[in-house]
Amino acid sequence: MENQRFSYDNKIVRLFMHATIIWGIVGVLVGLLIALQLPFPAFNFELSFLTYGRVRPIHTNAIIFAFVGNAIFTGVYYSMQRLLKTRMFSDALGRFHFWGWQLIIVAAAITLALGYTMSKEYAELEWPIDLAIAIVWVAFGINITGTMIKRRTKHIYVAIWFYIATWTAIALLHVVNSIEIPVSLFKSYPVYAGVQDAVVQWWYGHNAVAFFLTTPFLGLMYYFLPKAANRPVYSYKLSIIHFWSLIFLYMWAGPHHLLYQALPDWAQTLGVVFSIMLIAPSWGGMINGLLTLRGVWDKVREEPILKFFVVAVTAYGMATFEGPMLSLKNVNAISHFTDWTPAHTHIGGMGWNGLLTFGMLYWLVPRMYGVKIFSKKLANTHFWIATIGMLFWAIPMYWAGVTQSLMWKEFNEDGMLAYPNFLETVIQIVPMYITRVVGGSLYVVGFLMMMYNLYKTMAIGNFIGDEETSAPALHVESEKRAAGESVHGWLERKPVQFTIWAVIAVAIGGAVEIIPMITVKSNIPTIETVTPYSPLELQGRDIYIREGCYNCHSQQVRPFRSEVERYGDYSKAGEFVYDFPFQWGSKRTGPDLARTGDMNSKMYKSAAWHYNHMLDPSSTSPGSLMPSYPWLYDTKIDNNSLERKIEVMQFLGVPYPEGFAQEAIGNLQTQAEQVAKEIPGAKADTEIIALIAYMHKVGSGISPKK
Amino acid sequence: MSDDVKYEQGKVIEGHEFDGIQELDNPPPPWIMYLFYLTVLFSIGYWIYYHMTDAGPLQEDEFKQEMAIVAKAEAKRVADAPPVSTTASTDPADIVAGKELYTGKACFACHGMNGEGNAIGPNLTDNFSIHGCDFTNTIKVIKNGVPAKGMTPYKDQMNQKQTEQLASYVLSLVGSNPANAKDAQGIECK
Numbered sequence: 001m002e003n004q005r006f007s008y009d010n011k012i013v014r015l016f017m018h019a020t021i022i023w024g025i026v027g028v029l030v031g032l033l034i035a036l037q038l039p040f041p042a043f044n045f046e047l048s049f050l051t052y053g054r055v056r057p058i059h060t061n062a063i064i065f066a067f068v069g070n071a072i073f074t075g076v077y078y079s080m081q082r083l084l085k086t087r088m089f090s091d092a093l094g095r096f097h098f099w100g101w102q103l104i105i106v107a108a109a110i111t112l113a114l115g116y117t118m119s120k121e122y123a124e125l126e127w128p129i130d131l132a133i134a135i136v137w138v139a140f141g142i143n144i145t146g147t148m149i150k151r152r153t154k155h156i157y158v159a160i161w162f163y164i165a166t167w168t169a170i171a172l173l174h175v176v177n178s179i180e181i182p183v184s185l186f187k188s189y190p191v192y193a194g195v196q197d198a199v200v201q202w203w204y205g206h207n208a209v210a211f212f213l214t215t216p217f218l219g220l221m222y223y224f225l226p227k228a229a230n231r232p233v234y235s236y237k238l239s240i241i242h243f244w245s246l247i248f249l250y251m252w253a254g255p256h257h258l259l260y261q262a263l264p265d266w267a268q269t270l271g272v273v274f275s276i277m278l279i280a281p282s283w284g285g286m287i288n289g290l291l292t293l294r295g296v297w298d299k300v301r302e303e304p305i306l307k308f309f310v311v312a313v314t315a316y317g318m319a320t321f322e323g324p325m326l327s328l329k330n331v332n333a334i335s336h337f338t339d340w341t342p343a344h345t346h347i348g349g350m351g352w353n354g355l356l357t358f359g360m361l362y363w364l365v366p367r368m369y370g371v372k373i374f375s376k377k378l379a380n381t382h383f384w385i386a387t388i389g390m391l392f393w394a395i396p397m398y399w400a401g402v403t404q405s406l407m408w409k410e411f412n413e414d415g416m417l418a419y420p421n422f423l424e425t426v427i428q429i430v431p432m433y434i435t436r437v438v439g440g441s442l443y444v445v446g447f448l449m450m451m452y453n454l455y456k457t458m459a460i461g462n463f464i465g466d467e468e469t470s471a472p473a474l475h476v477e478s479e480k481r482a483a484g485e486s487v488h489g490w491l492e493r494k495p496v497q498f499t500i501w502a503v504i505a506v507a508i509g510g511a512v513e514i515i516p517m518i519t520v521k522s523n524i525p526t527i528e529t530v531t532p533y534s535p536l537e538l539q540g541r542d543i544y545i546r547e548g549c550y551n552c553h554s555q556q557v558r559p560f561r562s563e564v565e566r567y568g569d570y571s572k573a574g575e576f577v578y579d580f581p582f583q584w585g586s587k588r589t590g591p592d593l594a595r596t597g598d599m600n601s602k603m604y605k606s607a608a609w610h611y612n613h614m615l616d617p618s619s620t621s622p623g624s625l626m627p628s629y630p631w632l633y634d635t636k637i638d639n640n641s642l643e644r645k646i647e648v649m650q651f652l653g654v655p656y657p658e659g660f661a662q663e664a665i666g667n668l669q670t671q672a673e674q675v676a677k678e679i680p681g682a683k684a685d686t687e688i689i690a691l692i693a694y695m696h697k698v699g700s701g702i703s704p705k706k
Numbered sequence: 707m708s709d710d711v712k713y714e715q716g717k718v719i720e721g722h723e724f725d726g727i728q729e730l731d732n733p734p735p736p737w738i739m740y741l742f743y744l745t746v747l748f749s750i751g752y753w754i755y756y757h758m759t760d761a762g763p764l765q766e767d768e769f770k771q772e773m774a775i776v777a778k779a780e781a782k783r784v785a786d787a788p789p790v791s792t793t794a795s796t797d798p799a800d801i802v803a804g805k806e807l808y809t810g811k812a813c814f815a816c817h818g819m820n821g822e823g824n825a826i827g828p829n830l831t832d833n834f835s836i837h838g839c840d841f842t843n844t845i846k847v848i849k850n851g852v853p854a855k856g857m858t859p860y861k862d863q864m865n866q867k868q869t870e871q872l873a874s875y876v877l878s879l880v881g882s883n884p885a886n887a888k889d890a891q892g893i894e895c896k
Binding site for chain 1: 716718719721722724725726727728729730731732733734735738739741742745746748749752753756757764765766768769772773776779811812815816824825826853854855856857858859862863864865
C-alpha cells in the first residue's frame with residue numbers, strides 16, 4: 001500500500017489551547033471572587049452585575065463550558081487527527097466551531113451578568129444562546145463524523161468512543177432541557193413546570209457532569225496518559241465493558257439530586273440504585289489508567305505531567321465513589337443543601353478536570369512548538385501548589401457541610417431546635433469559608449505559574465502549524481463481520497453504527513424517567529388550593545430568577561422533623577405546577593424559602609421586614625452574609641412584556657381566565673398598591689414590591705390566606 | 707512492582723495500534739467485576755425492599771414514623787410546662803436573662819435595640835399596646851406571634867421559663883423613653 005502524505009492541523013489545536021488557558025484563569029478568578037463574597041459580603045459591591053447570585057453562574061459556566069469545554073476541544077482536535085491518521089474533516093468547520101464557541105462564552109458572561117437567565121443550573125443561558133450552542137455543536141458533530149469517515153485507520157480507538165458518546169449525549173441533553181417558549185429576545189419560559197422541570201433539569205445537570213466533565217476527559221486520558229507514560233493500555237476488554245456500562249447507566253442517575261424532595265419514590269429509587277451501579281464502571285476508567293502506569297511508577301516521580309495525570313485520575317476515582325455514596329438517601333439527608341456538595345464538585349473540577357488539563361497542556365505545548373518545556377521544576381511546583389490548594393479548598397468545605405448539617409438537625413432537651421436561627425449555623429462556618437479562599441488562591445497561583453511556563457516555552461520554540469506526516473490509505477473493508485472478528489471489533493470500524501448504538505444506550509434512562517413524569521398524572525397529585533401567580537407575583541418571581549436567589553436559597557422542605565420544625569410543612573409535588581421554571585435550588589447558603597408565603601410557617605415575614613431586609617440584610621439579621629439589593633428600590637417593574645408573559649403561561653396550560661393578559665397590568669397595579677401600603681415609604685411601582693408579593697405567594701397554596 | 711505480580715502482563719493485541727498506543731489483552735481485574743455484580747444485586751434488593759414488600763418505609767411513612775416518636779416527647783414537653791408565674795418578674799437575674807434573649811432572638815431587628823420600635827415593628831417602651839398590655843398577653847404574643855403582621859411565633863424556640871423572662875424584660879422597658887421612639891400604636895394601657 002502506498003503511503004499518503006498529509007498534515008495535521010495544529011493551528012486549530014493552538015486556538016482552543018489559548019482559549020482554554022485564558023478562560024481558565026478567568027474562571028478561577030471569578031471563583032475566587034465569589035469565594036470572597038461569602039465570608040465578606042462587601043465584595044458584592046452593591047452592584048447588580050457583581051452580586052453573588054449573578055456571578056456564581058458565571059463561574060460555573062466559565063469553568064465547565066469555557067475552560068473545560070475548550071480543553072476538551074483542544075485534546076479532541078489534537079488526538080483525533082493522530083488516532084485516525086488524517087487531518088480534520090474541515091478546517092473551516094473547525095474555525096466556525098472555535099469562533100462560535102468563544103462568541104457563545106462572551107455572550108454568556110454578558111447576559112448572565114445582566115441577569116438574563118433560565119435559572120436552570122449549568123443551563124442558565126437564554127434561548128438565543130441555546131440556539132447558537134445547538135448550531136455550533138452540530139458543526140462540531142459534522143466535523144468529527146467527517147473525520148472518522150475519512151480516516152486511515154481500520155478501527156476507532158477507545159478515546160474516540162468516548163468523544164462519540166460525549167457528542168451524542170450532550171446534543172440530546174441540551175435539546176431536551178432547552179425547550180422553551182420565548183417571551184422576548186432575552187426572556188423565555190421552559191415548557192416544563194415544577195416536578196417535571198426538576199426531573200428534566202437534573203437529568204441534564206447530572207449528565208452534563210457525566211458527558212461534559214467525565215466521558216470526554218476519559219477519552220483524553222486514554223490518549224494522553226499512555227502517550228506520556230509510553231505504555232500500552234492495560235486492558236482493552238475493560239475499556240469495552242466500562243465504556244458501555246458507563247454511558248448506559250449514567251443517564252438514569254439524575255434523580256439523586258432530588259432525594260427526599262417532592263419527587264415520586266420510584267424515581268428517587270432509580271436515582272439511588274443506578275448511582276450505586278455506577279461505581280464499578282466509573283472505576284473501570286480509573287484502574288485502566290492507573291494500571292497502564294504499572295512498571296513506570298519511577299517515571300511518575302520524575303515527570304510532572306504523569307504526576308498531574310495520577311492525581312487527576314485518583315481525584316476522579318474519589319469523586320466517583322463519593323457520588324454514589326452521596327446518592328444513598330441516609331447520606332444525602334446530611335450532605336444535601338450543604339457545602340459538602342461544592343466540596344464534592346471541586347474534587348472533580350479542580351482535581352480531575354483541572355489537573356488532567358494541566359498535564360495535557362504541559363504535554364502539548366512542547367510538542368507543537370518542537371522544544372522542551374521551559375521549566376520542569378516550575379511545572380512540578382505547580383503540581384504541588386495545585387494539589388495542596390485543592391485540599392485547602394475541599395477539606396474546610398467538607399467540614400463546613402457536616403458541621404452545618406448537624407446544627408440544622410440538632411434538637412435541645414426541650415424538644416426545640418438547638419439553633420432555630422439559621423444564621424447561627426452560617427456564622428459557625430465562616431472560618432471555613434475564609435480557609436477556602438486560601439485554597440482557591442493557591443490554585444490560582446499555580447495556574448499563573450503554568451501560564452508563565454507555557455508562554456515561555458512557546459517563546460523559545462517554533463510553532464509547527466501544519467505537522468507533515470504520512471500513512472497508508474485505508475483499504476475498504478467488507479460491510480459484514482469477517483470470520484473471527486468480534487462484534488465489537490466490527491463496530492469499531494463502523495463509526496456511524498457505533499454512534500447509533502451510543503444514542504440508544506444514552507437515550508433509554510432519560511426516557512424511562514421523564515416520559516412517565518409528564519404523561520402519568522398520578523405522579524403529581526393535584527392540590528386544589530394551589531393557584532396561579534398573579535401578574536405582580538409572576539413579575540416578582542422573574543426578578544427572583546434574575547437575581548439568582550436560587551443559588552443560595554432552596555424552595556424545598558424535605559420531610560424531616562428538623563425541616564418541618566424550622567420551615568413549615570414539607571413540600572408536595574402538586575404545589576409546583578405553575579412554576580416555570582422550578583426554583584427548588586441545590587444549596588442553602590441562606591435558609592429555605594419554600595414557605596415564606598405560608599402564615600403558619602416561621603418563615604413568614606411581614607412586607608416591611610422583607611423591605612428592610614433586602615435593602616440591608618444585616619439590619620434585620622445581624623451578621624448575615626446576604627448581599628444587599630439597592631437597585632430593586634428604584635428600578636420600576638418592567639411591564640412591557642407582561643401581556644406576552646401571561647399569554648405564554650396560558651399557552652403552557654396555566655388556567656388564567658380568557659382575556660386576562662389584557663387585564664394583567666391593572667391587576668398588577670392594584671395588588672402593588674396594597675403591598676406598598678403595608679410598608680412605610682415604599683413606592684408601589686418598584687421591583688422590590690413585586691419581589692415581596694412573590695415571597696408572600698411562595699408555599700401559600702397548602703394553606704390559603706383568608 | 708507489586709502490580710506486575712498481581713496483574714500478569716498481557717499480550718499486545720495485534721492490529722490495535724493507534725498513534726503508537728497499544729492495547730493489552732488483559733482481562734479486567736476480577737475484583738472490579740465482582741464489585742459490579744455486587745452493586746447490581748444491591749440494587750435489585752433495594753428495589754424489592756422498598757417497592758415490592760412493605761418492609762422499607764417510603765419517604766412519607768418514614769416521616770410519619772419520625773414524627774410519631776416526637777409526638778410522645780411533645781406531649782411530655784407541654785405537660786411539663788405550666789406557667790411559672792402570672793406576673794412579670796422583677797428579679798434582676800430574670801431581667802438580665804430576658805435581655806440576653808431579646809438580643810439572641812434578634813427581637814431588636816423589628817423592635818429596636820432598646821425597644822423603641824422601627825419601620826417593621828412597634829415601640830415596646832410606651833404605654834400603648836396593640837395586642838394587650840399585661841404579662842399574660844405579652845406571653846401570648848411572644849409564643850404565638852401575630853403572623854399576619856409579621857410577628858413570628860417563638861413558642862418553638864424558647865421554653866416557658868425563657869418566655870417569661872423575655873416578657874418580663876420587655877415589660878420592664880415600659881416608660882424607659884429611649885431615643886428615636888416610634889409613635890404610639892394600639893390602645894393605651896390602664
